[in-house]
Amino acid sequence: MRNDKPAVGLDPAIWPSSARRNSAGALELGGVDCRDLVAAYESPVYVFDEIDARSRAQLFRQAYESAGATTVYYAAKAFLATAVAKWMTEAGLGVDVASGGELEVVLRAGVPGHGLLMHGNNKSIAEIELALTAGVGRIVIDSFDEIVRVADVANRLGLVQQVLLRVTVGVEAHTHEFIATAHEDQKFGLSVASGDAAEAVRRIVKLPSLSFAGLHSHLGSQIFDSSGFHEAAVRVAAFARSLRDEQGVGVRELNLGGGMGIAYIEGDDPLEVAEMAEQICAVVRSECGLAGIEVPALAFEPGRAIIGPAGVTIYEVGTVKPIELDEGLVRTYVSVDGGMSDNIRTALYEAKYSVVLASRLSSAEPMLARVVGKHCESGDIVVRDAWLPSDVVPGDLLAVAATGAYCRSMSSNYNYLPRPAVIAVRDRLTSVVLRRETTEDLLALDPGA
Amino acid sequence: MRNDKPAVGLDPAIWPSSARRNSAGALELGGVDCRDLVAAYESPVYVFDEIDARSRAQLFRQAYESAGATTVYYAAKAFLATAVAKWMTEAGLGVDVASGGELEVVLRAGVPGHGLLMHGNNKSIAEIELALTAGVGRIVIDSFDEIVRVADVANRLGLVQQVLLRVTVGVEAHTHEFIATAHEDQKFGLSVASGDAAEAVRRIVKLPSLSFAGLHSHLGSQIFDSSGFHEAAVRVAAFARSLRDEQGVGVRELNLGGGMGIAYIEGDDPLEVAEMAEQICAVVRSECGLAGIEVPALAFEPGRAIIGPAGVTIYEVGTVKPIELDEGLVRTYVSVDGGMSDNIRTALYEAKYSVVLASRLSSAEPMLARVVGKHCESGDIVVRDAWLPSDVVPGDLLAVAATGAYCRSMSSNYNYLPRPAVIAVRDRLTSVVLRRETTEDLLALDPGA
Numbered sequence: 001m002r003n004d005k006p007a008v009g010l011d012p013a014i015w016p017s018s019a020r021r022n023s024a025g026a027l028e029l030g031g032v033d034c035r036d037l038v039a040a041y042e043s044p045v046y047v048f049d050e051i052d053a054r055s056r057a058q059l060f061r062q063a064y065e066s067a068g069a070t071t072v073y074y075a076a077k078a079f080l081a082t083a084v085a086k087w088m089t090e091a092g093l094g095v096d097v098a099s100g101g102e103l104e105v106v107l108r109a110g111v112p113g114h115g116l117l118m119h120g121n122n123k124s125i126a127e128i129e130l131a132l133t134a135g136v137g138r139i140v141i142d143s144f145d146e147i148v149r150v151a152d153v154a155n156r157l158g159l160v161q162q163v164l165l166r167v168t169v170g171v172e173a174h175t176h177e178f179i180a181t182a183h184e185d186q187k188f189g190l191s192v193a194s195g196d197a198a199e200a201v202r203r204i205v206k207l208p209s210l211s212f213a214g215l216h217s218h219l220g221s222q223i224f225d226s227s228g229f230h231e232a233a234v235r236v237a238a239f240a241r242s243l244r245d246e247q248g249v250g251v252r253e254l255n256l257g258g259g260m261g262i263a264y265i266e267g268d269d270p271l272e273v274a275e276m277a278e279q280i281c282a283v284v285r286s287e288c289g290l291a292g293i294e295v296p297a298l299a300f301e302p303g304r305a306i307i308g309p310a311g312v313t314i315y316e317v318g319t320v321k322p323i324e325l326d327e328g329l330v331r332t333y334v335s336v337d338g339g340m341s342d343n344i345r346t347a348l349y350e351a352k353y354s355v356v357l358a359s360r361l362s363s364a365e366p367m368l369a370r371v372v373g374k375h376c377e378s379g380d381i382v383v384r385d386a387w388l389p390s391d392v393v394p395g396d397l398l399a400v401a402a403t404g405a406y407c408r409s410m411s412s413n414y415n416y417l418p419r420p421a422v423i424a425v426r427d428r429l430t431s432v433v434l435r436r437e438t439t440e441d442l443l444a445l446d447p448g449a
Numbered sequence: 450m451r452n453d454k455p456a457v458g459l460d461p462a463i464w465p466s467s468a469r470r471n472s473a474g475a476l477e478l479g480g481v482d483c484r485d486l487v488a489a490y491e492s493p494v495y496v497f498d499e500i501d502a503r504s505r506a507q508l509f510r511q512a513y514e515s516a517g518a519t520t521v522y523y524a525a526k527a528f529l530a531t532a533v534a535k536w537m538t539e540a541g542l543g544v545d546v547a548s549g550g551e552l553e554v555v556l557r558a559g560v561p562g563h564g565l566l567m568h569g570n571n572k573s574i575a576e577i578e579l580a581l582t583a584g585v586g587r588i589v590i591d592s593f594d595e596i597v598r599v600a601d602v603a604n605r606l607g608l609v610q611q612v613l614l615r616v617t618v619g620v621e622a623h624t625h626e627f628i629a630t631a632h633e634d635q636k637f638g639l640s641v642a643s644g645d646a647a648e649a650v651r652r653i654v655k656l657p658s659l660s661f662a663g664l665h666s667h668l669g670s671q672i673f674d675s676s677g678f679h680e681a682a683v684r685v686a687a688f689a690r691s692l693r694d695e696q697g698v699g700v701r702e703l704n705l706g707g708g709m710g711i712a713y714i715e716g717d718d719p720l721e722v723a724e725m726a727e728q729i730c731a732v733v734r735s736e737c738g739l740a741g742i743e744v745p746a747l748a749f750e751p752g753r754a755i756i757g758p759a760g761v762t763i764y765e766v767g768t769v770k771p772i773e774l775d776e777g778l779v780r781t782y783v784s785v786d787g788g789m790s791d792n793i794r795t796a797l798y799e800a801k802y803s804v805v806l807a808s809r810l811s812s813a814e815p816m817l818a819r820v821v822g823k824h825c826e827s828g829d830i831v832v833r834d835a836w837l838p839s840d841v842v843p844g845d846l847l848a849v850a851a852t853g854a855y856c857r858s859m860s861s862n863y864n865y866l867p868r869p870a871v872i873a874v875r876d877r878l879t880s881v882v883l884r885r886e887t888t889e890d891l892l893a894l895d896p897g898a
Contacts, residue, residue, distance in 0.1 A: 077824075077825045077826075077863075077864055080865065081895050081897070082895050082897030082898050083895075083897055086897075098824070098825035098864050099823070099825075099864040099865055099866060100865075100888075101862075101864065101865025101866060101867065101888065101891055102864060102865045104865070104888055104891075104892070105865060105892065105895070105898065108892065108895075108897070108898045109897060109898075119825050120823060120825065121768065121784050121821070121823060121825075122767035122768050122784035122785070122786060122822075122823035123767075123823075124767065124786060142768070143768040143770050143784075144770075145767070145768040145769065145770075145843055146768065182775070183772065183773055183774055183775065184772075185772060185774055185780060186772075186782075186827045187770070187782045187784060187819075187821040187827060187829070188827060190770075191772065191773070194772075194773050318571035318572075318573065318594070319570065319571050319591070319592040319594040319595065320594065321592050321593075321594075321636070321639075323632065323633075323634060323635075323640065323643075324632055324640070324643050325632055325634055326631070326632065331634060333635075333636045335570050335571035335592075335636060336571070337571060337573065344793070344797070344861075347797060348793070348796060348797055370636075372570070372636040373571075374548070374569060374570060374571035374572075375526075375547070376526045376547035376548075376568050376569065376570075377526075378635045378636060378637060380636070394594055409863060409864075410861050410863045411861055411862075412793075412859050412860055412861045413550075413860075414526075414858060414859045415526055415547050415548040415550065415551060415858075416529065416548055416549075416550025416551045416553070416554060417548060417550060418550065419894075432896055433895075434894040434895055435894050435896065436894075437894065439549075439550065439553055441893070441894075442550055442553075443553070443554065443557065444890070445868075445883040445884050445885075445886065445890075446530050446531050446532075446554070446557075446882075446883055447881055447884065448530070448531030448532055448535070448557070448558060449530075449531050449554065449557045449558075
């Protein structure tokens, strides 16, 4: 239970840059009153501050380019729609996709294939064909099975595909700590320590329809500092050197993946973007120097860090229920009109979020609240512990910050709830990124409906 | 890690009743070869044994009616489509719905309103209107806010709505244990101990558009024995007596909810259905006798226990990757073409499942495997620990048992993966319950696609 003092105001480390209270005391995003958003697009609604998303994309590109990196890809899995693909492309980023479906969206947004990179531990032949036909710049190979699969498709299409090999170096980074081990017990990549990664390179370079561009190493998610990257750089540089010495193969590119963290609640303190970029790139250069190899072209794949803070979810309160706990403590359950269908992260990862009363200002005393959804499940919690004004009533709107990443992208229709609209706001204007589902949409797959 | 001997064959406690190996060694459901299912409906595919689902629905109705209960509702949240609503209705069950969307599906299946019951901790006015207009038999009231809301709608529509009050009695049941406390720290219901439940009844009986039918008390999920129901019966009977003595109000109905558990893996041992029914009903009768009150009409709401074991998910293997762990142990990651989008339960609840090689028989030595999905996330695990034949290769089909409940109903389009088809099988015939999503379905909400 969070017993620290309630937050006052809208912490700029957590809320999108345009978030403010207007003269009526209501939360405004991109100059649009959240009450008007709900009136126009119903509740719940995902709202994206377009300028915030675009600026953050530019910030990442500039910071990593200034630090010496060559390419920044937007990790589409965090959240994708054609509008978002355009924002990222216009900010000069590539896009990394993890499925045929994500690739299809990006292509429909008019993004040319050469700026794309495709991930996946189990790409289907159809997905590989779609990617190679679209001219996707890089395929990240994840297994021995896939080497042959990609080579076959490339061969059939009469082209030479640039590929990276995803390797595991035994470094896993999370927030404030990293874990270094010999082996990684996970589905992605091929292990350097076991020799599998070296063997994969041996096989790749023999295949005329593949061009070995380099290595991919991803450390984890919600990374707050560069310590994990330091350890990974040591191990990747040593592996690159061994590839040169033993196989005469150069690593032209090194993609260090994403995982840069964001602030969800007060106290979350990810390293500033430019500083993180400088530290990571510097450590790679220095470790390559020590290993006596050329510094490869560096690439990164932030997703959450770009789109997460740009998104806010607005909900309407339906019921307010104080529950007496032991020792006289009272927890007030505030039920909203969405829940684990539009944000599974609280239930799935015990994620924490910041929430405010959005439709008005209140000077009422704060109360310990739990914001819960409307699903028929007791684990359906949006914000486990929050301070909200004690005069919250049905009809009030609440806003949950930093829901831009992994909320709409992982959303479901649990209990046959329609998925909310995704609306972009900027300069007092709104545009539909994804429209709200209708009952007819929900029944479209049922031949008996 | 599960180190017991690998399962041989298809345990009838876990697999649907028609599951068998055909002469080719392939898994057959409802007389249909799983390879033919994949050929016709693509992979992954959810397969429901229609006879199994219908029989289990009848089994529950008969067992609980024989034990003295009046109504068995199917809990639609577990999995719902018009076909399933028809199966349940034809088996003589009512249906409990938890949203306007679920109600809409049931109504489109032609189920009359009087056999329905509506749940929800935050029903919207629109949902209440839809329910009352459809003549839904029972509304389960969950909060003070809702008393007024339902009464207003009923009043406006000129009808008297039968309502139950959801109460919390401080008993939470899970699998082999139950927890009894004074208060329940959850979003559902009104507390008996705090006096809120009595106050709610006081308010309900005063409203001429509401008819107080009785109480609803739900204990939890995956309940394997009746001990939790015993403690709940004690407390509910005492509360019913106090309502009679203090308010002169009778509890005509008592709905004890659902939560009856099923076997996901070997060793899961829920009490046999008839035995559980007998024990629960007997204990309610006996506690009512001790409390000196009339035994109310009893109702129950199994969902998972009816539809869970009827469903099987078939996947195709895409990659096979042995990973050396410490101490020479090898874990083989078997990647399939679905994952946390079609079954979030492994990641969300650490749920365990049984999996077999489905497209053929193999006499190869068993290997320690982890069945993982194709999502770009390391937590994307379908079966954490499984024994699979060591000759599993890409192209093989795997079947995961007992995925009928809370898999399709909680499914997402994470990574823009289309949701698999849901196919019913019986007597060698197949029928589409929900068709597979297409790329166009996935892009239908995006105005830029």
